[in-house]
Amino acid sequence: MSTSTDERADEARLEQLLEEQFEAVVARHERIEPRDWMPEGYRRTLVRQIAQHAHSEIIGMQPEGRWLTRAPSLRRKAVLLAKVQDEAGHGLYLYSACETLGVSRAELTEMLIDGRQKYSSIFNYPTLSYADVGTIGWLVDGAAICNQVPLCRTSYGPYGRAMIRVCKEESFHQRQGYELLMTMMAGTDEQRAMVQESVDRFWWPALMMFGPPDDASPNTARSLAWGIKRNTNDELRQKFVDMTVPQAERLGVTLPDPDLRWDEERGAHDFGQPDWDELTRVISGAGPCNAERIAHRRRAHEDGAWVREAASAFARATKEPGRDRAQVEQASGSSLRDPEGRVETP
Numbered sequence: 001m002s003t004s005t006d007e008r009a010d011e012a013r014l015e016q017l018l019e020e021q022f023e024a025v026v027a028r029h030e031r032i033e034p035r036d037w038m039p040e041g042y043r044r045t046l047v048r049q050i051a052q053h054a055h056s057e058i059i060g061m062q063p064e065g066r067w068l069t070r071a072p073s074l075r076r077k078a079v080l081l082a083k084v085q086d087e088a089g090h091g092l093y094l095y096s097a098c099e100t101l102g103v104s105r106a107e108l109t110e111m112l113i114d115g116r117q118k119y120s121s122i123f124n125y126p127t128l129s130y131a132d133v134g135t136i137g138w139l140v141d142g143a144a145i146c147n148q149v150p151l152c153r154t155s156y157g158p159y160g161r162a163m164i165r166v167c168k169e170e171s172f173h174q175r176q177g178y179e180l181l182m183t184m185m186a187g188t189d190e191q192r193a194m195v196q197e198s199v200d201r202f203w204w205p206a207l208m209m210f211g212p213p214d215d216a217s218p219n220t221a222r223s224l225a226w227g228i229k230r231n232t233n234d235e236l237r238q239k240f241v242d243m244t245v246p247q248a249e250r251l252g253v254t255l256p257d258p259d260l261r262w263d264e265e266r267g268a269h270d271f272g273q274p275d276w277d278e279l280t281r282v283i284s285g286a287g288p289c290n291a292e293r294i295a296h297r298r299r300a301h302e303d304g305a306w307v308r309e310a311a312s313a314f315a316r317a318t319k320e321p322g323r324d325r326a327q328v329e330q331a332s333g334s335s336l337r338d339p340e341g342r343v344e345t346p
């Protein structure tokens with residue numbers, strides 16, 4: 001055997017050992033960390049899923065963000081502002097988690113605005129009334145909670161840890177939405193009609209958030225085996241329906257599904273199927289707001305270029321030998337100190 005054949009055999013043995021170690025960690029439900037060896041397919045699947053999740057948080061700021069200037073009271077505005085800002089934070093934790101897998105946030109943003117990576121189908125629907133703010137909180141953030149709570153136990157450490165904080169904030173989002181709808185339902189007939197109309201529009205797209213049915217979801221088995229996903233799409237959809245039906249009753253709205261009923265034997269609700277062709281259309285870019293969402297994101301990214309350049313230039317300048325932060329600030333005629341003299345972090 002030649003040396004290079006020996007080396008190849010050694011490499012193959014090492015790879016097998018590493019793979020066995022990886023499988024054992026996953027089987028024990030422990031975490032894989034950024035410096036651990038991982039199969040290339042696992043890394044790629046995680047990049048795709050975490051990026052898609054991060055993009056959803058950032059694009060998800062748009063449908064509700066457009067109502068910030070038209071909130072009906074100062075209280076509603078403060079609540080909505082806090083919620084939309086939380087979503088930006090979620091996006092940032094998730095981009096950071098994704099960066100631990102060797103891909104930069106700049107690359108991820110490029111892939112989003114080029115259409116090479118996707119985001120949740122739900123954010124391609126318009127928000128037509130203020131009731132939609134409540135419905136999104138109740139149904140969309142509610143569906144996100146069903147999806148994300150099991151991800152706190154996902155096998156990749158940085159993703160799981162990001163999800164713990166995200167889920168706490170999502171609970172607040174869901175409650176603020178439900179509380180808004182409760183208030184409207186206690187109001188005038190017109191307000192009640194607005195809530196019902198909003199729920200009618202968002203119910204089916206909310207069910208689609210869990211993805212296609214299990215028999216049309218080819219990647220699920222692999223993701224479950226790797227401990228990335230903990231439940232199938234259909235299991236999560238069922239959980240969401242069972243959780244939401246009693247909330248709808250309490251609220252006094254009708255969910256627009258004639259097939260929705262309690263199945264005594266299964267101990268769960270039976271329900272109708274969303275229009276899966278619609279999901280395919282929306283995911284492939286032909287939903288009502290896809291073009292608008294991406295155009296807005298692209299514009300925001302381009303408008304922010306000077307901030308990224310200035311921050312990088314500042315960081316480079318402060319690293320030059322013999323120059324400290326105060327000197328750079330003085331030389332550039334700018335100050336990152338707030339009025340009380342504290343230095344703000346760029």
Ligand SMILES: [Fe+2]
Pocket residue numbers: 057086087090166170
């Ligand atoms: Fe979020």
Ligand SMILES: [Fe+2]
Pocket residue numbers: 087141144169170173
């Ligand atoms: Fe949220």
